Amino acid sequence: MLPYARQNVAEDDITAVAAVLRSAFLTQGPAIPRFEARVAECCGAKHAVAVSSATAGLHLACLALGLGAGRTLWTSPNTFVASANCARYCGAEVDFVDVEADSGNLCVAALAAKLAAAAAANRLPAVLVPVHFAGLPCAMAEIAALARAHGVAVIEDAAHALGANYRGGPVGDGRFSDCTVLSFHAVKIATTGEGGVVLTNRDDLAAHLRRLRTHGITREPHELTAPPEGPWCYEQVELGFHYRLTDIQAALGWSQLARLPEFLRRRRELAARYDSLLAGLPLALPARRSDRESSWHLYPVQLDLGRCGRSRSEVYTTLRAAGIGVNVHYLPVHLQPYYRRLGFKPGDFPAAEARYAATLTLPLFYGMTEAQQDAVVAALHAALRREESA
Numbered sequence: 001m002l003p004y005a006r007q008n009v010a011e012d013d014i015t016a017v018a019a020v021l022r023s024a025f026l027t028q029g030p031a032i033p034r035f036e037a038r039v040a041e042c043c044g045a046k047h048a049v050a051v052s053s054a055t056a057g058l059h060l061a062c063l064a065l066g067l068g069a070g071r072t073l074w075t076s077p078n079t080f081v082a083s084a085n086c087a088r089y090c091g092a093e094v095d096f097v098d099v100e101a102d103s104g105n106l107c108v109a110a111l112a113a114k115l116a117a118a119a120a121a122n123r124l125p126a127v128l129v130p131v132h133f134a135g136l137p138c139a140m141a142e143i144a145a146l147a148r149a150h151g152v153a154v155i156e157d158a159a160h161a162l163g164a165n166y167r168g169g170p171v172g173d174g175r176f177s178d179c180t181v182l183s184f185h186a187v188k189i190a191t192t193g194e195g196g197v198v199l200t201n202r203d204d205l206a207a208h209l210r211r212l213r214t215h216g217i218t219r220e221p222h223e224l225t226a227p228p229e230g231p232w233c234y235e236q237v238e239l240g241f242h243y244r245l246t247d248i249q250a251a252l253g254w255s256q257l258a259r260l261p262e263f264l265r266r267r268r269e270l271a272a273r274y275d276s277l278l279a280g281l282p283l284a285l286p287a288r289r290s291d292r293e294s295s296w297h298l299y300p301v302q303l304d305l306g307r308c309g310r311s312r313s314e315v316y317t318t319l320r321a322a323g324i325g326v327n328v329h330y331l332p333v334h335l336q337p338y339y340r341r342l343g344f345k346p347g348d349f350p351a352a353e354a355r356y357a358a359t360l361t362l363p364l365f366y367g368m369t370e371a372q373q374d375a376v377v378a379a380l381h382a383a384l385r386r387e388e389s390a
């Protein structure tokens with residue numbers, strides 16, 4: 001089966017990891033700050049804080065921004081469950097804002113209307129988490145302006161969007177948010193196996209995130225509550241977590257980031273090739289915007305269900321039977337059983353639900369060959385032609 005995503009590990013990556021395995025530190029050593037410096041540079045951020053996953057990063061970013069019981073986080077329903085779960089870890093409530101039909105990104109008009117209603121009812125959220133779906137940045141200038149006007153903190157879920165850019169700057173440079181969270185899971189743009197990074201330009205948030213990722217413990221003299229009895233002393237000043245990345249993982253990430261321009265170039269090339277090979281089929285291509293460039297984590301098409309005459313499920317099954325590992329992004333988060341138990345139901349976010357019914361993610365990854373891509377296109381042509389004439 002041709003997978004929808006696949007990591008690419010080269011000899012240089014293996015050499016970098018092997019060097020850590022031969023060194024004095026497997027964790028909490030020099031590979032972490034080296035990786036963090038490279039991520040910060042790639043994304044134009046002042047601080048990068050490496051953590052064990054993007055999920056951990058979202059959790060810590062929520063805590064550092066003061067999310068807790070009695071407060072609410074809003075996010076997109078068209079995302080992985082982690083974008084919402086981070087609020088629940090903090091004891092906070094979750095609500096969703098519907099998406100744009102074409103891009104699957106947070107809809108600015110829906111956000112504006114929901115914020116106005118929430119302001120009138122005195123129920124504004126504390127945190128907003130826009131998700132750069134498939135790697136295409138959200139309309140961050142408009143989203144940030146609305147959030148600022150209502151005093152809402154913003155965490156960008158950029159798990160898909162390492163290397164994407166928006167209005168002349170990289171995603172993660174902090175022009176439009178308090179924090180940006182990246183994922184280095186194996187299916188994402190670049191990998192550490194499992195891993196995440198929180199980017200921020202705020203010194204206070206960076207220091208807090210560093211403390212929270214290691215049990216709430218600090219050795220920073222200005223963070224101690226009393227003069228230390230000796231150089232061995234540390235203080236746990238709050239309840240934190242064990243969310244650190246290892247040096248082994250950081251070395252892999254550092255090496256992968258050296259290859260990021262090449263990863264992005266190839267993904268963009270394959271996406272453009274899909275665009276031209278799929279023209280004319282009864283489907284909508286992934287959205288593009290003139291003021292931003294996707295990192296192409298995913299290549300999601302929207303089937304024109306009226307014109308192909310079959311369900312997405314039938315097209316999915318036909319392609320899988322042909323050895324094409326298509327996927328579906330995403331089952332709307334509010335329809336997961338856990339969120340239904342919290343009161344959400346079908347019909348709550350119609351644009352996200354309509355996208356889900358028609359969407360199909362085609363394989364796209366750095367190491368994919370043009371022959372493999374041609375096989376995907378041929379299988380899709382066959383599946384949709386048969387359905388059109390049926």
Ligand SMILES: *Cc1c(COP(=O)(O)O)cnc(C)c1O
Nearest residue numbers: 053054055080082159183185195
């Ligand atoms: C992958 C993903 C996450 C979680 O990333 P992990 O590193 O696996 O924790 C969060 N949000 C989105 C949108 C993702 O795709």
